[in-house]
Amino acid sequence: MSAASPTTLPPRPFKVLLLLILVSLSTWFLWGELDYALTRDRTGEPVFRTWALIVHLTFATPLLLLPPLQFSRRFRLRWPLWHRRLGRAYLVASLIAGSLAIYLGLTFDLVGRRVPVVLFATLWVAFSAAAWWCARHRAFAAHERFVVRSYTIAVAFVIVRVMGQAEDVMFPFMPDPQLRGVTREWLCFVLPLLAVEAWYTWWPALRTPRPRAADARL
Numbered sequence: 001m002s003a004a005s006p007t008t009l010p011p012r013p014f015k016v017l018l019l020l021i022l023v024s025l026s027t028w029f030l031w032g033e034l035d036y037a038l039t040r041d042r043t044g045e046p047v048f049r050t051w052a053l054i055v056h057l058t059f060a061t062p063l064l065l066l067p068p069l070q071f072s073r074r075f076r077l078r079w080p081l082w083h084r085r086l087g088r089a090y091l092v093a094s095l096i097a098g099s100l101a102i103y104l105g106l107t108f109d110l111v112g113r114r115v116p117v118v119l120f121a122t123l124w125v126a127f128s129a130a131a132w133w134c135a136r137h138r139a140f141a142a143h144e145r146f147v148v149r150s151y152t153i154a155v156a157f158v159i160v161r162v163m164g165q166a167e168d169v170m171f172p173f174m175p176d177p178q179l180r181g182v183t184r185e186w187l188c189f190v191l192p193l194l195a196v197e198a199w200y201t202w203w204p205a206l207r208t209p210r211p212r213a214a215d216a217r218l
């Protein structure tokens with residue numbers, strides 16, 4: 001069998017469209033958030049926390065913009081060395097941004113959001129470490145899946161803000177803004193991770209043809 005070439009790969013329009021939407025939304029929300037983070041009044045904030053926030057956002061920002069390149073099969077086949085270099089940079093940045101997110105979560109002013117943030121920041125670090133481990137052991141299919149899970153957690157940055165814009169439509173039965181905030185914080189991680197696991201595991205399990213009774217007896 002001949003090796004796949006970048007020009008003969010079958011198109012995957014759904015994947016391209018999804019990545020395009022995610023990168024456009026990421027750019028939009030990053031624009032506003034970075035401006036707010038750099039200009040807001042930090043009186044009363046402990047210096048260590050300010051630095052943790054700055055390092056967190058410095059390493060987290062490229063994580064939303066790099067994946068379309070890394071997930072492109074054409075880029076991977078044409079420039080494997082650059083795929084490896086950028087992949088290493090991506091995973092190191094995720095480990096740093098995720099570890100700091102655990103600390104930021106533990107010290108979050110909005111106490112109701114501490115549990116989901118710490119839980120999913122820990123998963124973020126674990127998925128990134130697992131992706132690196134699988135790549136080192138040349139388990140590339142598992143590597144790709146762990147990178148997707150790590151990116152899915154990073155994308156919560158966007159999903160939570162999209163939900164913030166739509167919360168009157170989503171939660172008309174929940175007038176309390178605190179309760180809405182906590183619900184959004186859980187949903188922005190849980191929903192995309194459920195979708196990823198459904199795509200990888202549940203849907204293929206449902207589609208696997210069951211052995212017919214006659215075959216099973218053989």
Ligand code: HEM
Nearest residue numbers: 033037053057060061063101104105117120121153154157
């Ligand atoms: C890769 C996507 C991400 C980007 C671009 C990003 C960026 C930012 C920015 C701009 C801030 C505000 C900094 C400030 O106000 O000075 C922030 C704060 C924070 N981020 Fe992230 N972040 C990302 C992902 C995450 C994830 C996945 C988590 C948790 C699992 C997380 C946890 C936090 C926490 C806890 C804070 C502090 C909130 C506060 O105290 O107001 N971030 N991040």
